[in-house]
Amino acid sequence: MNIDTVLSDALDRVVDPISGKGLLSGGRASPPRISEGAVSVVVDVTGLSTGARETIEAQVKASLMSVAGVDSVRVALTAEKRGRKIIAIGSGKGGVGKSTLSANLAVALRKAGRKVGLVDADIYGPSQARLMGTEGIRPTAEGQKMDPVLSPHGVPMLSMAQLVKPGQAIAWRGPMAANALGQLIDAEWGDTELLLLDLPPGTGDVQLTMVQKYKPVGALIVSTPQDLALMDATRAIDFFNQAHVPIIGLVENMAGYECPHCGEVSDPFGHGGAQAAAMSMELPFLGRVPLDIGIRTASDAGTPPALADDDAIFAPIAQKLSDWLNPAKPASF
Numbered sequence: 059m060n061i062d063t064v065l066s067d068a069l070d071r072v073v074d075p076i077s078g079k080g081l082l083s084g085g086r087a088s089p090p091r092i093s094e095g096a097v098s099v100v101v102d103v104t105g106l107s108t109g110a111r112e113t114i115e116a117q118v119k120a121s122l123m124s125v126a127g128v129d130s131v132r133v134a135l136t137a138e139k140r141g142r143k144i145i146a147i148g149s150g151k152g153g154v155g156k157s158t159l160s161a162n163l164a165v166a167l168r169k170a171g172r173k174v175g176l177v178d179a180d181i182y183g184p185s186q187a188r189l190m191g192t193e194g195i196r197p198t199a200e201g202q203k204m205d206p207v208l209s210p211h212g213v214p215m216l217s218m219a220q221l222v223k224p225g226q227a228i229a230w231r232g233p234m235a236a237n238a239l240g241q242l243i244d245a246e247w248g249d250t251e252l253l254l255l256d257l258p259p260g261t262g263d264v265q266l267t268m269v270q271k272y273k274p275v276g277a278l279i280v281s282t283p284q285d286l287a288l289m290d291a292t293r294a295i296d297f298f299n300q301a302h303v304p305i306i307g308l309v310e311n312m313a314g315y316e317c318p319h320c321g322e323v324s325d326p327f328g329h330g331g332a333q334a335a336a337m338s339m340e341l342p343f344l345g346r347v348p349l350d351i352g353i354r355t356a357s358d359a360g361t362p363p364a365l366a367d368d369d370a371i372f373a374p375i376a377q378k379l380s381d382w383l384n385p386a387k388p389a390s391f
């Protein structure tokens with residue numbers, strides 16, 4: 059029997075206390091994945107008490123660890139919360155492509171039928187209005203709450219860039235910035251189910267307030283492949299771990315550059331570093347975005363490349379995010 063079948067059987071021996079079915083056959087868990095002895099599995103613990111969740115986690119670990127060839131097991135628990143879910147997109151340092159990834163993931167998820175909104179929490183360097191083609195559009199407000207701006211691509215969004223004059227520097231202290239961010243998140247999001255939060259780079263005050271107050275269901279970390287950026291990414295991972303926000307996985311950006319003239323592929327920022335780092339930290343690797351001038355020009359023009367019908371870069375990452383959120387209900391991308 060192949061290892062995937064053996065692992066699936068082991069997972070299914072753990073019984074869901076509500077339905078009485080095995081976790082996998084009852085749709086509570088995603089099929090386990092194994093890479094070099096490290097197994098990862100996502101279990102949806104919606105409706106279970108804290109005690110039952112802990113028991114299931116321990117049983118899943120024990121059952122999967124008993125399979126020959128398994129060295130470690132990582133169980134990610136997800137739960138359907140009432141209201142919308144917030145996904146934080148973070149990086150330890152600036153300029154690694156967090157905003158580009160957030161915008162494109164929002165578009166890819168929208169294309170797949172998800173009710174997704176985007177908050178540009180990068181209060182000090184907001185760029186989502188440009189990326190989403192909503193520059194110069196100011197949000198309206200009825201009563202106390204702002205109404206998000208609907209981007210031409212169907213994704214409602216809010217960014218500090220829409221509240222200040224173009225080019226105006228924002229020099230706020232932490233509490234003011236956190237307060238402004240709160241207004242963006244607490245806006246009138248209607249039936250939006252999923253809010254992607256493009257965080258400011260780093261692990262300071264604003265990030266901490268956001269995480270404590272708004273409790274994202276998960277965080278996605280972006281890094282370029284080189285060692286220095288990865289060290290910063292590791293700091294961001296530590297930050298989310300300490301805040302008890304599950305890490306959904308790592309995305310490597312600016313990997314592999316194909317020369318538009320000769321076609322030769324080079325790796326200005328190295329290759330595979332984020333994937334290796336993800337493996338060593340036993341975190342899922344969600345995908346690689348190439349360094350491509352087309353991505354920059356399309357992004358700067360407010361037309362995220364994920365809009366393209368043949369997008370093969372962002373859709374698979376969005377798919378993995380979607381699967382993580384809802385292991386029992388696969389979306390089609």
Ligand SMILES: Nc1ncnc2c1ncn2[C@@H]1O[C@H](COP(=O)(O)OP(=O)(O)OP(=O)(O)O)[C@@H](O)[C@H]1O
Pocket residue numbers: 149151152153154155156157158159180183185259311312313347348349350351353354355357358
């Ligand atoms: N894969 C890519 N290929 C080419 N250019 C890219 C890619 N990813 C991002 N860029 C470009 O790199 C610059 C920085 O990207 P982006 O603004 O998304 O990073 P960031 O991490 O959000 O930065 P900040 O810290 O300023 O918020 C932008 O000009 C963007 O268009």
